Amino acid sequence: MSGPNTIRLSATDRGIRAGVALLRRGGLVAFPTETVYGLGADARDERAVAGIYRAKRRPARNPLIVHVPDVASALALIDLPEKGRRAAEAFWPGPLTLVAPMRGGARIAPICRAGAATLAVRVPAAPLALDLLRAFGGPLAAPSANLSGQVSPTCADHVMEELTGRIDGVLDGGDCAVGLESTILGFERETPVLLRPGGVTLEALEQVLGPVLAAGVVEDVAPTAPGQMTSHYAPGAALRLGAEEPRLGEAWLGFGPNPARGSAISLNLSPSGSLDEAAANLFAHLRTLDTLLGGSGTIAVASIPARGLGHAINDRLARAAAPR
Ligand code: AMP
Numbered sequence: 346m347s348g349p350n351t352i353r354l355s356a357t358d359r360g361i362r363a364g365v366a367l368l369r370r371g372g373l374v375a376f377p378t379e380t381v382y383g384l385g386a387d388a389r390d391e392r393a394v395a396g397i398y399r400a401k402r403r404p405a406r407n408p409l410i411v412h413v414p415d416v417a418s419a420l421a422l423i424d425l426p427e428k429g430r431r432a433a434e435a436f437w438p439g440p441l442t443l444v445a446p447m448r449g450g451a452r453i454a455p456i457c458r459a460g461a462a463t464l465a466v467r468v469p470a471a472p473l474a475l476d477l478l479r480a481f482g483g484p485l486a487a488p489s490a491n492l493s494g495q496v497s498p499t500c501a502d503h504v505m506e507e508l509t510g511r512i513d514g515v516l517d518g519g520d521c522a523v524g525l526e527s528t529i530l531g532f533e534r535e536t537p538v539l540l541r542p543g544g545v546t547l548e549a550l551e552q553v554l555g556p557v558l559a560a561g562v563v564e565d566v567a568p569t570a571p572g573q574m575t576s577h578y579a580p581g582a583a584l585r586l587g588a589e590e591p592r593l594g595e596a597w598l599g600f601g602p603n604p605a606r607g608s609a610i611s612l613n614l615s616p617s618g619s620l621d622e623a624a625a626n627l628f629a630h631l632r633t634l635d636t637l638l639g640g641s642g643t644i645a646v647a648s649i650p651a652r653g654l655g656h657a658i659n660d661r662l663a664r665a666a667a668p669r
């Protein structure tokens with residue numbers, strides 16, 4: 346089987362130009378954002394976006410996030426109510442995705458929405474992502490650059506491991522600063538709905554917007570985000586959450602100053618107990634432990650405080666631990 350020759354592109358003007366050339370031809374180029382690496386394609390090109398679903402083996406019913414370089418470009422695509430605009434002004438560029446009805450004239454390939462009337466849009470903050478978007482001069486559909494259901498990639502090597510031969514290129518911008526996917530906020534009704542916890546905390550959102558509903562609270566708010574599926578972000582190994590210490594044979598994923606006792610295979614998300622650092626390390630540490638365990642066995646995970654970014658970390662851990 347021979348797929349495309351996957352090229353690693355440098356974080357330079359030359360690398361960006363090469364990435365843009367591939368994208369203009371309908372190719373697939375992974376690029377770093379501050380959250381995770383996205384798998385980009387021209388969001389106006391139905392065939393190119395279909396390639397994302399193929400490369401990721403993503404179920405056709407999962408819509409994609411469309412990335413644009415600034416708030417004005419986003420407002421041209423979706424019809425945001427007043428609170429949505431406030432969220433855009435406060436958190437863009439940044440790790441927040443807004444979901445709202447698509448504007449009639451917006452030129453976005455229907456496949457991006459996977460049948461939904463709404464469109465998910467984000468202005469990422471990572472300079473390399475913004476440089477690529479500006480040089481490309483159009484919207485890029487970009488879900489996380491991993492095989493569907495697997496752990497999201499936070500560096501170019503992670504993308505290469507899973508998608509070599511399946512995509513055209515990877516723009517290598519090093520490690521992602523946030524390390525968790527964007528927060529997804531829905532604006533289909535008066536009160537904004539949290540569709541997925543992520544890089545912007547609920548506390549920060551509520552400070553700007555007032556009350557935000559949790560997706561589970563309103564039964565009929567259900568354009569299901571893959572982030573809302575039970576098993577997702579899943580390594581091969583099983584996870585045991587909220588563990589005090591590893592049992593015999595388990596790997597250990599710690600948090601905070603407690604030393605790991607009793608496990609030969611152990612990593613710490615943040616020895617100092619920083620949730621920012623833990624978020625940035627989460628996916629890479631899960632991958633490393635999974636590899637060391639040979640994709641089976643169990644990773645015991647220390648409990649993570651349920652505040653700030655801890656909510657998003659615990660959400661991803663719960664999905665990674667869910668029965669497949
Ligand atoms: P990923 O970038 O792989 O994390 O996936 C994109 C996320 O955005 C998924 O969780 C999607 O379901 C979500 N998403 C995209 N479009 C919509 C939409 N119109 N409504 C709700 N969620 C969406």
Ligand code: MG
Nearest residue numbers: 488489497571
């Ligand atoms: Mg994903």
